[in-house]
Amino acid sequence: MTISGGDTSRLRRINLVTTLRALRGQGPLSLTEVTRRTGLSRPTVESLTEELLGSGWLKELPPQPGHMGRPARLFSFHATGDYVLGIDIGSYSIRAAVADLDGTVVASRTERVGADAGRSVRLTAVRATAVKALASAEVGSAQLATVCVGTTGVVSHDGRVKRCVGLPEWDGLDLAGELGADFDCPVLVENDCNLAALTEGWIGEAxxxxxxxxxxxxxxxxxxxxxxxxxxxxxxxxxxxxxxxxxxxxxxxxxxxxxxxxxxxxxxxxxxxxxxxxxxxxxxxxxxxxxxxxxxxxxxxxxxxxxxxxxxxxxxxxxxxxxxxxxxxxxxxxxxxxxxxxxxxxxxxLSDQAVVLGAVRLALDHVDARLYDVDTMLPEPSS
Amino acid sequence: MTISGGDTSRLRRINLVTTLRALRGQGPLSLTEVTRRTGLSRPTVESLTEELLGSGWLKELPPQPGHMGRPARLFSFHATGDYVLGIDIGSYSIRAAVADLDGTVVASRTERVGADAGRSVRLTAVRATAVKALASAEVGSAQLATVCVGTTGVVSHDGRVKRCVGLPEWDGLDLAGELGADFDCPVLVENDCNLAALTEGWIGEAxxxxxxxxxxxxxxxxxxxxxxxxxxxxxxxxxxxxxxxxxxxxxxxxxxxxxxxxxxxxxxxxxxxxxxxxxxxxxxxxxxxxxxxxxxxxxxxxxxxxxxxxxxxxxxxxxxxxxxxxxxxxxxxxxxxxxxxxxxxxxxxLSDQAVVLGAVRLALDHVDARLYDVDTMLPEPSS
Missing domain, CATH: 3.30.420.40 (ATPase, nucleotide binding domain)
Known part of the structure; x- marks a missing residue:
């Protein structure tokens, strides 16, 4: 019920996030403009901007020519990847969808797979479907901010399929580990029902x-x-x-x-x-x-x-x-x-699109969380 | 994913709360000190302070004598009540506990009641137990910030007992309305199991x-x-x-x-x-x-x-x-x-204390929420 000493650094984090939010989704802004939009003092904004530049969340643009006096420094938000990839591993099919950071799906693919396909056959189908979706979107793997994979079964926090009766040879699979090696960005794994629920909340009935x-x-x-x-x-x-x-x-x-x-x-x-x-x-x-x-x-x-x-x-x-x-x-x-x-x-x-779209949504949420969460963001964005 | 126009007023609310937090639990602070602690600009702090004074969350103290120059204006946090009252309405007994805003119970009472007691007999026992607990704590009704009452049954958001098979004549009772007339502060009603759960999270096993x-x-x-x-x-x-x-x-x-x-x-x-x-x-x-x-x-x-x-x-x-x-x-x-x-x-x-202590905790949370929640606090504290 009292204010602790630790609140000073927490306050600085809140101010960092406030500054990031003011810049995100905007064109380049000057320090004066950031000060106006945040209500923070100019020395505070100067200090925060330097920290955000150092950690890669902001980039500085060349000063605009043609102004009187010393040209104003301009800053803009620096995204770490422009797309996300969502995958739905089903009994009879694999679906993959590539979306931009606004959540617009730019390409998707569905490939059939046998319900009796074992672990390695199914994983090969997953990889092939992802490659085709990315090619169709003309998006390179390096442009991905986050990948999210939906599967039936109980999924542990570190992306292992702890318990699965629906897919052959799937029980115990380290799915995050298997697919993590294919991508340079974070790979999330989530239960398919959870992802479908997320989609209903995003664009569906909920x-x-x-x-x-x-x-x-x-x-x-x-x-x-x-x-x-x-x-x-x-x-x-x-x-x-x-x-x-x-x-x-x-x-x-x-x-x-x-x-x-x-x-x-x-x-x-x-x-x-x-x-x-x-x-x-x-x-x-x-x-x-x-x-x-x-x-x-x-x-x-x-x-x-x-x-x-x-x-x-x-x-x-x-x-x-x-x-x-x-x-x-x-x-x-x-x-x-x-x-x-x-x-x-x-x-x-939403029928059979709910899971793959939920994977897209969770990947977007992961990107957002890295940007916005005052407790987990900073000091630097992942490469 | 973009910053909307509505964020300006939200940012002001965040800044209001930041200012309140800087003052809460502290002695009187000057504007200069508030500016330093919040990182906000002085014009921003001046404007926020005026708003908080007007809405009753702050009070201004006489300037300290003996300083050179114009004495600094001093502000401190203004609480709206210093105690909470928790009540547990059971089948065989009524419990009441008075606690200060740090959650320390300063007095409590338990009174027996017949399991077959009807609505009016039980309500009379509730009121009598509350009066005795307050008298024992030497706390007047005007000093209460919030009262919370625990009861068996399904309790609606507005404090009605929607469904209750455990207590005679209790089904359908507007408990918040009945007891709300006895107090000048908000009266909350909550299911007894929910309150006991809260206590376990607060000081118990959870x-x-x-x-x-x-x-x-x-x-x-x-x-x-x-x-x-x-x-x-x-x-x-x-x-x-x-x-x-x-x-x-x-x-x-x-x-x-x-x-x-x-x-x-x-x-x-x-x-x-x-x-x-x-x-x-x-x-x-x-x-x-x-x-x-x-x-x-x-x-x-x-x-x-x-x-x-x-x-x-x-x-x-x-x-x-x-x-x-x-x-x-x-x-x-x-x-x-x-x-x-x-x-x-x-x-x-915690045995039979869990429900009444949970009522105390929920009342304290209600006080905190009014202070801290950027979405529901302001413009003014309840009287």
Missing amino acids: QGVDDVAFVLSGVRTGAGLLIGGRVHRGRGGAAGEIGALPLLGWHRATSHLTGYPKMPADILPQEAAEYVFAQARTGEPAARWAVEQYAHDLAEGIAALVLALDPELVVIGGGVSRSGDVLLEPLRRHLDPLCLEPPALAVST | QGVDDVAFVLSGVRTGAGLLIGGRVHRGRGGAAGEIGALPLLGWHRATSHLTGYPKMPADILPQEAAEYVFAQARTGEPAARWAVEQYAHDLAEGIAALVLALDPELVVIGGGVSRSGDVLLEPLRRHLDPLCLEPPALAVST
């Missing part, structure tokens, strides 16, 4: 919503959480793993769809859910029953998330979200009686 | 831990969450209400203890759990079985919280925490197989 439970319903059933608008990873990256509790129905949910008794032999596994929903849409009784059972089991895990967290919104995403018109009614019917109050429920419209 | 699931195991079973070190209330104040999911065992957990077949007739209901644990400690088989069943059911709800949130720590509090030596082994045995990794588990040592 814009402006602080606390969100995102439920990925597709080949697998999983969840990612936003709390205070940020991904909540938990102690070991395992937040949202409510599906691991056998008392609740997520472990068996998709089996109701894949086990649909009238499934034609030529329907691929990744198309099974959508086929059952299409049949249910026509009123076919066995398909309607399969959807009913699926909704019942999905509701149990969602109810546990709702009762634990009381989120402002639940977003249903993943492949099943394309069939929201069929799913929502039975889901509401099973879910609402399990909750104290009916939760707000939305169906994602 | 100090320095960001993400905590606190489980109240006593007359009732409930939970409160800390995320990022702050109480996570959720959309409607219902976070932690995992006990409402009948698939999990919390709704029946305490019945294993209260239904102990060898319970003597003279054991009061509020003493039942402790009696069974004491018997289990001696090895009495029926008591051991009751504890085993209790641990089994408690573990299911805890596992759901752990899998949903992946907290850094689970703290077991409430009356049962006094029997942690008997409970922990069976609880771990039932809990660990339900979780992906065994969660860190601690038993509270």
Whole structure:
């Protein structure tokens, strides 16, 4: 409750960030202009500017000619990379997207991969997809500020896949280490549901919503959480793993769809859910029953998330979200009686782009954090 | 990603707070000293100081005599109240504690109340306990900065008890409205488990831990969450209400203890759990079985919280925490197989003080937030 002596250096950091913010996203500014915009004294701004020049966050431009008297020194913000790369490692496909620092995707690629592909085959596909996306964007690896990779499984803080049942030979993989060697910039790894949740908050159904439970319903059933608008990873990256509790129905949910008794032999596994929903849409009784059972089991895990967290919104995403018109009614019917109050429920419209766009967003957030966080930025930007 | 026009007023707010912080916890300071400590320009500090004087956050002191030249104007921080009052409304007792703004409890009172006491009897007991605690502390009502009240039940953001099965005639009570009329300062109302969680983070088992699931195991079973070190209330104040999911065992957990077949007739209901644990400690088989069943059911709800949130720590509090030596082994045995990794588990040592101290802490946080939050403070302190 009192001001400690350590606040002097903290105050200087705050002033450094204030100065950086005044310069970021602007054309070159003079010291006088920086002083005006920050409200700081001129000696303070001079000292801060020197420090920021020394640490590489600012660059000094040649003084503008044609002015009377001594020309004013001009400074501008110095970015350390102009693009980010997001990657989504799925069971049946790899997606990569290159975006600029404003978040505009300038190129993206999707490559197929076999669901039974092992570790080395899948990693090769990941690298090939990244190379193609970068080539398509005409962006060199040296122009990347951050890479972010999404994967199913529990991901540790240092980017290892600690636990994964969805992909062959993926359990225990040091994914950040494997891909980190391919890039000169930081490589982040994050759980795919967490990334999809982030995308919903960025450009999807959860814009402006602080606390969100995102439920990925597709080949697998999983969840990612936003709390205070940020991904909540938990102690070991395992937040949202409510599906691991056998008392609740997520472990068996998709089996109701894949086990649909009238499934034609030529329907691929990744198309099974959508086929059952299409049949249910026509009123076919066995398909309607399969959807009913699926909704019942999905509701149990969602109810546990709702009762634990009381989120402002639940977003249903993943492949099943394309069939929201069929799913929502039975889901509401099973879910609402399990909750104290009916939760707000939305169906994602981002479909299979949510994870790769979330990887882009997390990479951008990482760039921003390096710029803005008064506790972790400085003394110098990473090369 | 760009600096918007609205940042000018935000920058002024930041500078206002910087100025307030420089003055808070200090003796009177001159403008020159404030300028030096903040790094702001003198015209900026003069303008900010006038605004803070006008809004009541600062007071101006008489200039010190005996100096050469024009005496310097002196300013100091102006607190709006010197104490907070915390109240815990329980089934069997009402607790009240008066603390100063450093969080030191200067007086506290506990008064008994019947578990079957209705709304008006219980409210009368609350008021009487508060009056006695204030008298004991020799603190007048006008000296209170904030009052905070803890109650069982789901509490809305405006301090209504939206849902409560634990106390008679308590469901739907506008508790903030009822008690707000008794005090001139803000009256906050919060769920008791949330407050106990806050206390664990403040002075208990969860100090320095960001993400905590606190489980109240006593007359009732409930939970409160800390995320990022702050109480996570959720959309409607219902976070932690995992006990409402009948698939999990919390709704029946305490019945294993209260239904102990060898319970003597003279054991009061509020003493039942402790009696069974004491018997289990001696090895009495029926008591051991009751504890085993209790641990089994408690573990299911805890596992759901752990899998949903992946907290850094689970703290077991409430009356049962006094029997942690008997409970922990069976609880771990039932809990660990339900979780992906065994969660860190601690038993509270705060016993029945956790809720009232949490009320004190939340009141202090409210005082701090009014002082420090750049988004909500200003233009003026509440009277």
